[in-house]
Amino acid sequence: MSDLMQSSERAARFQVQADGMLFDYAKTSMTETAREALLQLAADRGVAERRDGMFAGAPINETEGRSVLHAALRAGPDAVIEVDGQDVMPGVRDVLARMRAFADDVRSGRHKGAGGPITDVVNIGIGGSHLGPEMGTLALRPYHDGPRCHFVSNVDGADIADCLDGLDPKTTLFIVASKTFTTIETMTNAETAKAWVQLGGGDLNAQFAAVSTALDKTEAFGIAPERVFGFADWVGGRYSMWGPIGLSLMLAIGPEEFDAFLAGGEAMDTHFRTAPLERNMPVMLALTGLWHSHVCGYPTRAVLPYDQRFSRLPAYLQQLEMESNGKGVTMQGDPVEGGSGPIVWGEPGTNGQHAFYQLIHQGTQVVPCEFMVAARGFEPGMDNHHRLLIANCLAQSEALMRGRDIETAREMMRKAGFEGTELERQAAHRVFPGNRPSTTLVYDRLTPYRLGQIIALYEHRVFVEGVILGINSFDQWGVELGKELAKQMEPLVSGEAAPDEKDGSTRNLLAFLKAIRG
Numbered sequence: 149m150s151d152l153m154q155s156s157e158r159a160a161r162f163q164v165q166a167d168g169m170l171f172d173y174a175k176t177s178m179t180e181t182a183r184e185a186l187l188q189l190a191a192d193r194g195v196a197e198r199r200d201g202m203f204a205g206a207p208i209n210e211t212e213g214r215s216v217l218h219a220a221l222r223a224g225p226d227a228v229i230e231v232d233g234q235d236v237m238p239g240v241r242d243v244l245a246r247m248r249a250f251a252d253d254v255r256s257g258r259h260k261g262a263g264g265p266i267t268d269v270v271n272i273g274i275g276g277s278h279l280g281p282e283m284g285t286l287a288l289r290p291y292h293d294g295p296r297c298h299f300v301s302n303v304d305g306a307d308i309a310d311c312l313d314g315l316d317p318k319t320t321l322f323i324v325a326s327k328t329f330t331t332i333e334t335m336t337n338a339e340t341a342k343a344w345v346q347l348g349g350g351d352l353n354a355q356f357a358a359v360s361t362a363l364d365k366t367e368a369f370g371i372a373p374e375r376v377f378g379f380a381d382w383v384g385g386r387y388s389m390w391g392p393i394g395l396s397l398m399l400a401i402g403p404e405e406f407d408a409f410l411a412g413g414e415a416m417d418t419h420f421r422t423a424p425l426e427r428n429m430p431v432m433l434a435l436t437g438l439w440h441s442h443v444c445g446y447p448t449r450a451v452l453p454y455d456q457r458f459s460r461l462p463a464y465l466q467q468l469e470m471e472s473n474g475k476g477v478t479m480q481g482d483p484v485e486g487g488s489g490p491i492v493w494g495e496p497g498t499n500g501q502h503a504f505y506q507l508i509h510q511g512t513q514v515v516p517c518e519f520m521v522a523a524r525g526f527e528p529g530m531d532n533h534h535r536l537l538i539a540n541c542l543a544q545s546e547a548l549m550r551g552r553d554i555e556t557a558r559e560m561m562r563k564a565g566f567e568g569t570e571l572e573r574q575a576a577h578r579v580f581p582g583n584r585p586s587t588t589l590v591y592d593r594l595t596p597y598r599l600g601q602i603i604a605l606y607e608h609r610v611f612v613e614g615v616i617l618g619i620n621s622f623d624q625w626g627v628e629l630g631k632e633l634a635k636q637m638e639p640l641v642s643g644e645a646a647p648d649e650k651d652g653s654t655r656n657l658l659a660f661l662k663a664i665r666g
């Protein structure tokens with residue numbers, strides 16, 4: 149990598165700029181020849197055609213026979229997008245208008261709970277009905293001017309108990325967010341919330357809203373139709389924060405800022421649809437990812453936002469990337485060539501530097517790092533913090549690339565007064581192999597518009613990687629088996645049924661638990 153960087157043109161040739169953002173992939177081992185081959189692969193695998201099919205409403209989610217149209221949720225006022233010959237946009241605009249009206253009512257205090265204006269909103273959902281709004285709400289903290297927003301997802305009672313502690317059952321609004329409205333975690337938490345509101349003298353009718361594709365089920369749960377916000381099955385759960393699933397975010401930041409978030413997403417859609425592949429940010433982010441995972445063979449990648457408000461971005465991207473591309477078979481059901489998409493993990497910088505960066509710098513596995521940093525923060529008078537943040541981000545990618553050789557380490561130890569074998573031993577610990585790849589995404593500030601751009605960037609990146617690997621990025625059959633077995637397991641935990649059919653380990657675990665639980 150250092151050799152490649154000797155070329156004075158490297159940095160300019162290995163970057164993509166789009167609408168005020170810069171994606172640098174110069175600190176990788178990708179050569180011009182490799183990039184040409186990767187671009188050829190993208191063309192051969194039909195990335196552009198598949199992309200156009202997605203935006204046109206073709207049923208590219210073939211295993212479920214569905215279109216993939218989350219982009220319709222952020223499409224501008226003139227868009228016409230057809231599914232089975234029907235324009236879906238009037239429906240999209242209608243539900244968005246209803247969300248806006250509801251958000252305005254709640255935020256202005258016109259829509260009240262039993263105890264007066266809504267002070268707190270609790271989004272009850274999991275997976276795609278949780279991670280997006282939670283990540284986005286944390287990311288846009290400087291824009292919050294609505295009720296406080298909280299998120300409950302885990303079936304562990306600790307989650308909802310800790311959330312409700314200190315909230316008022318007469319002024320808390322619950323949004324039950326579930327595409328299917330059958331997810332056991334969400335339904336269990338929603339029932340608990342219902343009982344809590346009832347016990348506390350709240351107004352069940354006014355203090356519950358629902359977001360779902362299953363309108364019969366929201367009605368059966370007892371949520372008034374005027375507070376049900378529906379969406380279609382062509383919006384995948386992990387791609388859904390742009391529509392009704394984003395209601396909690398809209399309540400926190402207001403409809404206008406939410407519009408800016410949508411506009412950012414749409415701007416990235418336009419870029420993705422129109423920029424030539426070599427200057428297309430999602431395409432180059434995807435090709436860099438595939439270079440690392442499928443050519444270099446690095447099994448994981450770290451997402452390292454130097455932006456504290458992106459603290460939940462790694463978790464969000466874990467679902468987006470691993471639930472989309474963590475599959476062993478192609479669309480046709482054949483084994484995936486070269487393996488599924490990579491393991492994604494990460495933490496905001498600088499925190500990670502004081503924890504797991506040791507392995508990234510000196511461990512024997514190579515972890516491609518995806519750095520992100522804003523040029524400016526939101527904290528007036530704290531630019532000293534922000535300068536340090538940027539400096540650390542840039543220093544890490546430089547250190548990963550340059551490393552430190554044994555001669556330099558020896559020299560350091562000599563200066564520190566070491567000699568002989570002790571000098572050699574101390575020097576060995578101070579060697580950094582270097583030649584470790586990273587990319588860096590730079591943006592001005594984490595505004596709603598930028599958030600929209602960045603999330604759409606990653607969505608399209610996952611799409612491109614999926615197309616090239618031949619994977620259907622829009623189903624998730626791999627989550628089913630565990631759910632089925634959990635259903636069978638519950639009566640064994642409660643003691644209603646005997647675990648005779650289970651394996652020895654599971655029987656042993658159940659017996660140990662039973663001995664404690666009684």
Ligand SMILES: O=P(O)(O)OC[C@H]1O[C@H](O)[C@H](O)[C@@H](O)[C@@H]1O
Nearest residue numbers: 275276277326327328331385627
């Ligand atoms: O929105 P829901 O239907 O409640 O689904 C919530 C989540 O659970 C499922 O098991 C899937 O793994 C996720 O893709 C989904 O986002």
